Amino acid sequence: MNSFSFSLRAIVPYLGELQTAVLVTLAMSLATIGLSLAIGLVFAVLRQSRSAPLRWFATAYVEFFRNTPLLVILYFAYFMMPVIGLRMSPFQSGLVGMTLHFGAYMTEILRAGLIAVPHGQYEAGHSQGMTNFQILRHIVLPQVIRTIYAPLGNQLITIILGSSLTSAIAVNDIAAWMQTTGSDTFRYFETFLIAAIVYAVLCQVINLTRIYIGRALFPDNR
Amino acid sequence: MTQAPVLKIDTLTKKFGSRTIIDGISMDVTPGEIVCLVGPSGTGKSTLLRCVNGLEDIQGGRIVFEDEPVRAHSKKIIDVRKRVGMIFQQFNLYPHLTARQNIVLAQVVVHGVDRRSATERADELLARVRLAHRADAYPARLSGGEQQRVAIARALATNPHMLMFDEPTSALDPETVGEVLAVMREIAEERRTMLVVTHEMRFAAEVGTRMVFMDQGKIVEEGVPRELLAQPRTERAQRFLQSIRH
Amino acid sequence: MHETYGLLEYMPSVFRALGLTIWLSWLSLIIGAVGGLVLALMRTSGWRVLSVPALLYVEIFRSIPILIILFFFFYGAPLVLGINVSAFAAATAALSAHASALMTEVIRAGIESVGRGQWEAAQSSGMTYGQVMRHVVGPQSMQVILPPSVNIYIMILKESSIASIIGYVELTATGLLIREAHGGGFAILGIIAILYFIVCYAISLAGGALERRMKIAGSGLHMDGTR
Numbered sequence: 275m276n277s278f279s280f281s282l283r284a285i286v287p288y289l290g291e292l293q294t295a296v297l298v299t300l301a302m303s304l305a306t307i308g309l310s311l312a313i314g315l316v317f318a319v320l321r322q323s324r325s326a327p328l329r330w331f332a333t334a335y336v337e338f339f340r341n342t343p344l345l346v347i348l349y350f351a352y353f354m355m356p357v358i359g360l361r362m363s364p365f366q367s368g369l370v371g372m373t374l375h376f377g378a379y380m381t382e383i384l385r386a387g388l389i390a391v392p393h394g395q396y397e398a399g400h401s402q403g404m405t406n407f408q409i410l411r412h413i414v415l416p417q418v419i420r421t422i423y424a425p426l427g428n429q430l431i432t433i434i435l436g437s438s439l440t441s442a443i444a445v446n447d448i449a450a451w452m453q454t455t456g457s458d459t460f461r462y463f464e465t466f467l468i469a470a471i472v473y474a475v476l477c478q479v480i481n482l483t484r485i486y487i488g489r490a491l492f493p494d495n496r
Numbered sequence: 497m498t499q500a501p502v503l504k505i506d507t508l509t510k511k512f513g514s515r516t517i518i519d520g521i522s523m524d525v526t527p528g529e530i531v532c533l534v535g536p537s538g539t540g541k542s543t544l545l546r547c548v549n550g551l552e553d554i555q556g557g558r559i560v561f562e563d564e565p566v567r568a569h570s571k572k573i574i575d576v577r578k579r580v581g582m583i584f585q586q587f588n589l590y591p592h593l594t595a596r597q598n599i600v601l602a603q604v605v606v607h608g609v610d611r612r613s614a615t616e617r618a619d620e621l622l623a624r625v626r627l628a629h630r631a632d633a634y635p636a637r638l639s640g641g642e643q644q645r646v647a648i649a650r651a652l653a654t655n656p657h658m659l660m661f662d663e664p665t666s667a668l669d670p671e672t673v674g675e676v677l678a679v680m681r682e683i684a685e686e687r688r689t690m691l692v693v694t695h696e697m698r699f700a701a702e703v704g705t706r707m708v709f710m711d712q713g714k715i716v717e718e719g720v721p722r723e724l725l726a727q728p729r730t731e732r733a734q735r736f737l738q739s740i741r742h
Numbered sequence: 743m744h745e746t747y748g749l750l751e752y753m754p755s756v757f758r759a760l761g762l763t764i765w766l767s768w769l770s771l772i773i774g775a776v777g778g779l780v781l782a783l784m785r786t787s788g789w790r791v792l793s794v795p796a797l798l799y800v801e802i803f804r805s806i807p808i809l810i811i812l813f814f815f816f817y818g819a820p821l822v823l824g825i826n827v828s829a830f831a832a833a834t835a836a837l838s839a840h841a842s843a844l845m846t847e848v849i850r851a852g853i854e855s856v857g858r859g860q861w862e863a864a865q866s867s868g869m870t871y872g873q874v875m876r877h878v879v880g881p882q883s884m885q886v887i888l889p890p891s892v893n894i895y896i897m898i899l900k901e902s903s904i905a906s907i908i909g910y911v912e913l914t915a916t917g918l919l920i921r922e923a924h925g926g927g928f929a930i931l932g933i934i935a936i937l938y939f940i941v942c943y944a945i946s947l948a949g950g951a952l953e954r955r956m957k958i959a960g961s962g963l964h965m966d967g968t969r
Binding site: 398403417 | 549550574575582584588591592601606650654
């Protein structure tokens with residue numbers, strides 16, 4: 275009955291496509307982190323705003339996307355685009371969904387970073403005659419970057435893992451490679467193993483790079 | 497001695513909501529004066545300094561620093577701040593910068609000094625506050641007294657026309673108060689204009705040229721520090737001085 | 743307008759599907775909590791034979807996408823083991839595996855939050871390891887364990903949407919089916935998203951309230967000076 279034998283030979287012809295798939299996963303993840311950082315910065319500032327409607331709007335955004343599944347948001351973005359008349363590739367609509375979802379998490383990370391800078395730091399900058407922009411650039415942002423550095427690294431890993439769901443809306447990433455190769459060769463176990471290793475290696479490389487760069491950038495940190 | 501004042505404060509009023517913190521204070525500071533502001537806590541001494549630096553907006557009266565009106569959110573406020581050095585109770589050193597970098601930053605970005613001369617100036621000042629050996633240390637690695645001395649050096653770096661100290665020793669451990677006061681004494685000997693909020697009465701008596709006693713947002717009494725301390729004329733000053741002697 | 747009206751007749755099946763989503767995620771959380779407890783005890787045992795495998799398990803399941811774990815159970819396991827695995831079983835297995843990795847870290851942090859003094863006091867009164875865990879350390883660590891567990895539950899509930907990919911008809915899959923039956927559009931997916939939001943947000947509010955109550959009840963808990 276059980277005739278399972280482990281063999282990687284059937285997978286070899288598909289390794290070239292795996293390379294492209296890895297690049298797609300990386301492109302999706304890096305684009306998401308860049309865009310969600312931008313969105314997060316806007317909403318983090320809005321959450322501190324003096325205007326109550328703006329604060330409410332930003333909070334609603336964060337709470338909604340933190341409490342809905344990424345997969346549903348991806349489907350929503352994917353099916354909405356053609357209806358509202360936007361012709362987008364699966365990659366593009368996937369990026370929209372990813373950015374909306376992870377932007378909410380990024381808002382919270384950045385907000386925590388901004389809150390961590392004490393009021394006295396702004397005052398010290400002002401008392402020395404700095405402009406608001408100089409204070410932001412020389413005093414606040416360097417400190418925010420320090421606080422959010424580690425959570426940001428974790429977030430990048432979460433984003434890479436989460437990007438596998440874009441395979442459900444026809445993005446040709448590593449997870450999609452795994453599904454097509456698995457069903458083509460019927461070597462599910464082997465393809466899954468390879469995909470798992472690729473993801474795990476990506477995550478660990480990022481993790482180690484983060485720690486290494488962190489030590490170089492902030493030698494004084496704690 | 498009849499020089500034009502550096503700082504003119506005219507019937508200044510500051511409110512937080514409906515609470516009046518500063519209630520129509522007028523005072524001038526002339527060059528070379530060392531004015532010590534004393535009085536019970538919560539009577540608006542620190543708020544007064546913060547108003548002079550434009551960190552607080554004011555509800556009435558006028559503050560003029562060297563012919564420049566001080567207004568909290570005006571563009572011109574930066575011109576005032578460039579000429580005034582401020583030392584905070586909580587030091588407020590920039591934690592991501594070393595002691596030396598803390599002193600360099602505003603010289604470079606606010607005053608346009610080139611980085612090399614700014615660094616030289618920083619090292620010279622660090623030596624003066626006896627912290628040359630700590631130049632590369634981050635604030636987290638410095639004691640409170642060391643941090644405050646760096647903060648003083650940071651304020652001196654741009655040659656301000658007036659220095660303001662907001663309870664510079666109140667957040668310090670008792671054993672490091674002395675080292676900070678010693679540095680302040682040396683600066684006072686250079687006849688710099690200083691406005692100091694403090695509870696250190698001995699320091700005020702020995703270093704101050706004038707003592708201003710404040711209570712409930714008003715100036716209650718002022719005079720030569722030794723005289724005011726020895727023979728306060730008002731009952732409120734007497735009661736306050738009694739309370740801190742015990 | 744007309745489109746949204748037409749969707750109303752599907753609502754009974756949507757709510758039934760929501761029930762399945764909650765059932766699937768709840769079951770996975772329970773299995774995950776039991777697994778996490780075992781793994782956390784292994785992690786804190788002080789024996790490398792036990793702590794290293796537990797650490798590996800946690801690291802592996804935290805750096806592989808849940809989708810791959812799901813596919814492994816659904817497509818891979820039948821081939822390797824020669825058994826048939828239903829979509830529900832595969833989804834439960836994958837979600838439980840992920841939940842147990844997350845719960846391990848939370849429970850470990852809970853156990854480690856109880857100071858050494860508590861161990862020494864309990865052991866000096868003659869309690870065994872099991873008794874100390876059950877009567878002394880366990881109850882005290884709950885304050886640290888419960889609040890993040892609520893977040894893990896929310897996470898698993900959201901993650902359970904991937905069961906739709908292998909054809910288990912829970913809330914997300916139901917939304918996709920209705921969309922097709924209804925001739926496209928995206929409104930139904932908006933409704934599905936809002937349903938997820940209502941459930942998850944309600945749970946997180948309840949979790950926040952629980953956390954506040956435990957903080958009040960638990961103040962004065964750490965009397966050994968460790969915290």
